[in-house]
Amino acid sequence: MTHAAPTAAAPSVATDDLDAPSRTDSLTGLLQRDALLDALSRRCVTGPGGGTPFALLALDLDRFKAVNDTLGHPVGDALLRAVGRRIRGAIRGGDLAGRIGGDEFAILLPQLTAEAEATALAARLVELLARPFLLDGHSVVTGCSVGIAVFPTDAQEADALLRCADLALYQAKAEGRGDQRRFQPVLRARAEERRRMEADLRAAIGLGQFELHYQPHVDLGTGALAGFEALLRWRHPQRGLVPPGEFVPLAEEIGLIVPIGEWVLRTACREAAGWPDASLGVSVNVSAPQLARRDLAAQVRAALAASGLAPHRLELEVTETALLHDASTALATCEELRALGVRISLDDFGTGYSSLTQLRSFPLDRVKIDRSFVSDVATRAESAAIVRAVAGLGASLGLRTTAEGVETAAQLDQLVANGCTDAQGFLFSRPVPAAEVLALIARSKRQDAAAQGRISA
Amino acid sequence: MSTPGTTTPDAALRRVIYVSHAVADPAQPMEAVIGSILDAARRNNARTGVTGALLYSQRRFAQVLEGPPAAVERIFETIQCDLRHDHVTVLEVSSPATRAFGDWSMAFAGDIKAAPGDIHPAAPSERVLAILQQAIRNTEAATA
Ligand SMILES: Cc1cc2nc3c(=O)[nH]c(=O)nc-3n(C[C@H](O)[C@H](O)[C@H](O)COP(=O)(O)O)c2cc1C
Numbered sequence: 109m110t111h112a113a114p115t116a117a118a119p120s121v122a123t124d125d126l127d128a129p130s131r132t133d134s135l136t137g138l139l140q141r142d143a144l145l146d147a148l149s150r151r152c153v154t155g156p157g158g159g160t161p162f163a164l165l166a167l168d169l170d171r172f173k174a175v176n177d178t179l180g181h182p183v184g185d186a187l188l189r190a191v192g193r194r195i196r197g198a199i200r201g202g203d204l205a206g207r208i209g210g211d212e213f214a215i216l217l218p219q220l221t222a223e224a225e226a227t228a229l230a231a232r233l234v235e236l237l238a239r240p241f242l243l244d245g246h247s248v249v250t251g252c253s254v255g256i257a258v259f260p261t262d263a264q265e266a267d268a269l270l271r272c273a274d275l276a277l278y279q280a281k282a283e284g285r286g287d288q289r290r291f292q293p294v295l296r297a298r299a300e301e302r303r304r305m306e307a308d309l310r311a312a313i314g315l316g317q318f319e320l321h322y323q324p325h326v327d328l329g330t331g332a333l334a335g336f337e338a339l340l341r342w343r344h345p346q347r348g349l350v351p352p353g354e355f356v357p358l359a360e361e362i363g364l365i366v367p368i369g370e371w372v373l374r375t376a377c378r379e380a381a382g383w384p385d386a387s388l389g390v391s392v393n394v395s396a397p398q399l400a401r402r403d404l405a406a407q408v409r410a411a412l413a414a415s416g417l418a419p420h421r422l423e424l425e426v427t428e429t430a431l432l433h434d435a436s437t438a439l440a441t442c443e444e445l446r447a448l449g450v451r452i453s454l455d456d457f458g459t460g461y462s463s464l465t466q467l468r469s470f471p472l473d474r475v476k477i478d479r480s481f482v483s484d485v486a487t488r489a490e491s492a493a494i495v496r497a498v499a500g501l502g503a504s505l506g507l508r509t510t511a512e513g514v515e516t517a518a519q520l521d522q523l524v525a526n527g528c529t530d531a532q533g534f535l536f537s538r539p540v541p542a543a544e545v546l547a548l549i550a551r552s553k554r555q556d557a558a559a560q561g562r563i564s565a
Numbered sequence: 566m567s568t569p570g571t572t573t574p575d576a577a578l579r580r581v582i583y584v585s586h587a588v589a590d591p592a593q594p595m596e597a598v599i600g601s602i603l604d605a606a607r608r609n610n611a612r613t614g615v616t617g618a619l620l621y622s623q624r625r626f627a628q629v630l631e632g633p634p635a636a637v638e639r640i641f642e643t644i645q646c647d648l649r650h651d652h653v654t655v656l657e658v659s660s661p662a663t664r665a666f667g668d669w670s671m672a673f674a675g676d677i678k679a680a681p682g683d684i685h686p687a688a689p690s691e692r693v694l695a696i697l698q699q700a701i702r703n704t705e706a707a708t709a
Contacts (some may be wrong), residue, residue: 241645242655246636247581247658
């Protein structure tokens, strides 16, 4: 049948024996959550043959919140009503559809002879709900994502089966929305792993599992050690040393990045205050959510006071995304920080879309050129030209330019030739644990002395 | 012009213009499909005060629907659920003062022989007709 899908006279959803009209959702005309879950539980019976297979679809609108926020709740409700109608029009007689949350729906396909039927219905729903709705004089396009779980293959209990369908739905959403995904055991394993990681991460500050490693940067004018960048590491009892790339995104997602950032700030100030050379600076990365908060300057002031570190020795590294996300708050915060005597540097420069001229309104002291330009500065003329342009513009704006990720002497020569003032990277040293910083400082002092000796000799 | 608060159902007009792709069905020649669409339109639209025009060319539809807002929204929703077309894109939703196609429950023009009622462009409809024709031309290149 490729003819018109039934609409107004759609097959009723109330085909189940126990579905009284009182158990339908008044807005959409679909089953209420409880009614759908009851129907689901009733079908989750495993017999000697394993039970009669059926499929469960979890469906979620892709842009419902945006519609509600921009066009208001009456239009949002009208959308849900129309979605209910389209779902009723798309399902077959015998299928049960319910609204199980704000814009979440579930559909039970009790007579499943082949899994392909569930996939076909999911495809039909994705297609139909992606078509425009005309609501109160607005053309609204929302779209949906669908997750599919099958009884008894994926789970034997109602709750577990719904979770499977939900996990498949999240996967569909994570992979770009507007499509369907079938549940796979790996999704459960991944969700379980993530849940464990999240619990561990929440406990990590309290258990003292975070530590800072320090990577030196060198003043290319004098060749002397200029300071260290503090880098966060997580020493997990089972996983070992976890690099930031594996936990910072999760920490951002669950709102832990602000307290972790504050810990980094306090710890870096305290440890730097203990270094024997009071000319050495310490730089600390500040995340976008930290910069967006009004109390960052107060936190910095407290960290300086508690450690006794001189403000000019502390440098905060921010990214252009963080600066431009909420530019007016970021600007106010940067100015407060500057007033404290703290320096500000722009991290990973070149990876975003802004130009230095655009960022000129921020009170910066330094630009750090992203490692991607540094890695081929000696082999690609283009990268060398970018380094030269940034260093030149930086100099005219009174900024220092630090090259990140320097690994070879050839790169270093090019960086010096193109005007960088500072450098950091494996060529000088890897990031080292706090306990090794003192040795590094001592070694660099001896080298300086030797160099001085040669010059005066 | 109606003053706010005193709008009578007849005074409020809604117009919607969209384009879509015809879905090919080997069992159904396009003439028959369009014939059945126009039959339904002429049967249903007049009853609820909806008028308009349908253009078909190069496997693309372009349609304008005009009438009382609720009736237009209802018919539009029915048409959305029709699997004989897909890739629906709304080009205009407006509240015009007068109808461009007041004389036809559903006028038709196309590169295909269909039922009588072919459009004889009247002055007010020319602009809308031009939009429909242009819309079909614009989308032709998109998915050949
Ligand atoms: C491009 C296109 C335009 C359509 N236009 C109309 C229309 O203006 N009015 C209408 O009633 N049906 C229209 N239809 C048909 C409807 O989708 C639906 O099949 C019809 O309203 C069912 O009518 P019935 O319930 O009287 O059989 C159109 C379908 C397509 C594919």
